[in-house]
Amino acid sequence: MRGLVLKQIHKSFVTEEGVRRVLQGVSLTVGEGELVTLLGRSGSGKTTLLRIAAGYDFPDEGRALWNGAPITGPSPNRFVVVQTLDQLFPWRRVGSNIRFALRTVYPHITKAEAGERAAYWLEQTGLSGCGDLWPAQLSGGMKQRAALARAFALQPELLLLDEPFGALDSMLRRTMQELLLNLCAVHRCSVLFVTHDIDEALRLSPSPAFLTADGREILRLDSSRTNPEEIRRLLSQPDGEVVAQ
Amino acid sequence: MKKLFRYRPVQRMGWICLLLLVWQGAVWSKRISPLLLPGPRQVWKALIHQLLDGDLAAQIGFSLAIILRGTALAVAISLAVALLSLYSKVFASLADTLCALAHPLPAIALLPLIIVWFGVGYRAVVAIIVHSTLWPMLLNLTAGLKSTPSVYVECGKSLCSSPLWMLCHVYLPSSLSSFLAGLKIGWARAWRALISAEMIFGAVASSGGIGWFLFQNRVMMDTPGLFAGIFVVAVIGMVVEELLLLVERRTVLRWGMSVAK
Numbered sequence: 046m047r048g049l050v051l052k053q054i055h056k057s058f059v060t061e062e063g064v065r066r067v068l069q070g071v072s073l074t075v076g077e078g079e080l081v082t083l084l085g086r087s088g089s090g091k092t093t094l095l096r097i098a099a100g101y102d103f104p105d106e107g108r109a110l111w112n113g114a115p116i117t118g119p120s121p122n123r124f125v126v127v128q129t130l131d132q133l134f135p136w137r138r139v140g141s142n143i144r145f146a147l148r149t150v151y152p153h154i155t156k157a158e159a160g161e162r163a164a165y166w167l168e169q170t171g172l173s174g175c176g177d178l179w180p181a182q183l184s185g186g187m188k189q190r191a192a193l194a195r196a197f198a199l200q201p202e203l204l205l206l207d208e209p210f211g212a213l214d215s216m217l218r219r220t221m222q223e224l225l226l227n228l229c230a231v232h233r234c235s236v237l238f239v240t241h242d243i244d245e246a247l248r249l250s251p252s253p254a255f256l257t258a259d260g261r262e263i264l265r266l267d268s269s270r271t272n273p274e275e276i277r278r279l280l281s282q283p284d285g286e287v288v289a290q
Numbered sequence: 291m292k293k294l295f296r297y298r299p300v301q302r303m304g305w306i307c308l309l310l311l312v313w314q315g316a317v318w319s320k321r322i323s324p325l326l327l328p329g330p331r332q333v334w335k336a337l338i339h340q341l342l343d344g345d346l347a348a349q350i351g352f353s354l355a356i357i358l359r360g361t362a363l364a365v366a367i368s369l370a371v372a373l374l375s376l377y378s379k380v381f382a383s384l385a386d387t388l389c390a391l392a393h394p395l396p397a398i399a400l401l402p403l404i405i406v407w408f409g410v411g412y413r414a415v416v417a418i419i420v421h422s423t424l425w426p427m428l429l430n431l432t433a434g435l436k437s438t439p440s441v442y443v444e445c446g447k448s449l450c451s452s453p454l455w456m457l458c459h460v461y462l463p464s465s466l467s468s469f470l471a472g473l474k475i476g477w478a479r480a481w482r483a484l485i486s487a488e489m490i491f492g493a494v495a496s497s498g499g500i501g502w503f504l505f506q507n508r509v510m511m512d513t514p515g516l517f518a519g520i521f522v523v524a525v526i527g528m529v530v531e532e533l534l535l536l537v538e539r540r541t542v543l544r545w546g547m548s549v550a551k
Contacts, residue, residue, distance in 0.1 A: 134445075150449055
């Protein structure tokens with residue numbers, strides 16, 4: 046099958062207080078060209094799941110497949126944008142960060158092409174004219190948008206986004222959401238979008254996935270009954286009741 | 291005028307002029323024998339004379355060439371060891387132990403051993419410089435490489451899986467600020483060690499370096515020459531430190547990655 050398949054994923058971390066079980070048999074699929082938003086309480090393991098899809102972490106049990114093949118490590122095909130503000134390499138100017146990423150991933154691309162694509166995506170993310178600045182000169186929101194511009198410019202098959210619009214104000218959030226939806230539609234790019242903002246999750250996809258706080262199950266909320274109030278209730282309810290539904 | 295005094299070079303020049311005046315005043319008061327404290331003009335004359343004469347210039351060249359060679363060698367060794375430590379934990383722990391043993395050891399303490407091993411020539415001086423520079427550089431570089439933020443490492447791995455690419459485009463640029471910090475300490479130590487070593491070894495080959503120049507002037511009781519030599523040592527030390535600062539300003543400070551500040 047094409048797309049991302051996570052099957053019966055178990056993952057625990059060894060901490061000073063002992064073993065912390067984060068994911069306990071979770072399954073999730075993201076089909077080709079599909080946009081899946083993943084909701085869940087803080088600490089429920091959303092980011093861990095995303096990191097497994099990226100190839101940064103490996104499941105203790107279960108299988109993580111990309112286009113049918115096991116995920117053995119990171120790849121430019123599955124590009125990640127995280128919440129952290131400093132993701133661009135600070136030793137390159139903003140434009141150079143994007144051009145350099147393009148020319149690394151696509152060695153055949155000419156300098157001029159890379160420049161054009163970088164300029165295009167900087168403009169799309171509202172950063173035209175910022176290409177020659179150093180990342181340290183950008184504000185938090187601008188850094189975040191520049192990181193998105195880099196990810197969009199790379200046109201990966203799967204975009205793994207971990208609360209990528211966290212640092213943006215509501216207007217810019219809207220713009221970025223449209224941009225993302227457009228990218229999905231035009232380039233048939235698959236997206237796994239982790240967020241804890243219910244409105245955002247609903248705006249991006251009619252049936253968000255919901256990771257229970259015990260990390261055991263993912264509920265696909267079906268579109269007919271996804272009114273924000275109900276999800277809000279889900280997020281605040283004890284998990285036993287959620288599973289019972 | 292107030293604005294002008296905000297610049298550090300201007301402030302420095304101001305203080306130096308004032309100190310020169312005090313010095314000249316002390317000489318004019320005739321309380322101190324000119325043999326012990328020659329006037330600024332005499333020192334200036336000696337400096338110009340020695341520079342034009344060629345002797346001092348040659349000694350400066352000799353000292354700088356030797357220190358450059360020693361530092362380059364130390365940079366190469368510390369890079370190699372730090373990189374090996376990045377990929378091998380066993381090697382990292384060995385390098386760590388060696389650093390802990392050798393770093394606090396003053397170069398002068400090693401002098402007798404170095405004389406036994408390398409004689410009293412050029413090679414001995416290079417060995418002393420390498421010892422003075424290598425350990426602080428290695429400590430800083432290893433720390434810098436190890437503390438490369440995981441966001442950059444992960445992002446880099448997503449872009450390219452080649453370890454060499456990761457090294458050139460992620461690990462090394464990310465640890466430049468630590469590298470420069472190490473280089474600064476290394477330089478300061480090497481410069482001190484060099485001058486002392488030259489004084490102890492005396493003239494090796496045709497030239498003895500600035501340390502030897504100072505020593506000779508002391509023996510000949512040529513105090514203006516002695517002062518001129520000290521002045522040159524101070525100026526070279528300052529110029530190199532300013533150059534390193536300039537490199538910092540053009541790189542890590544712009545990147546917002548400086549260790550200090």
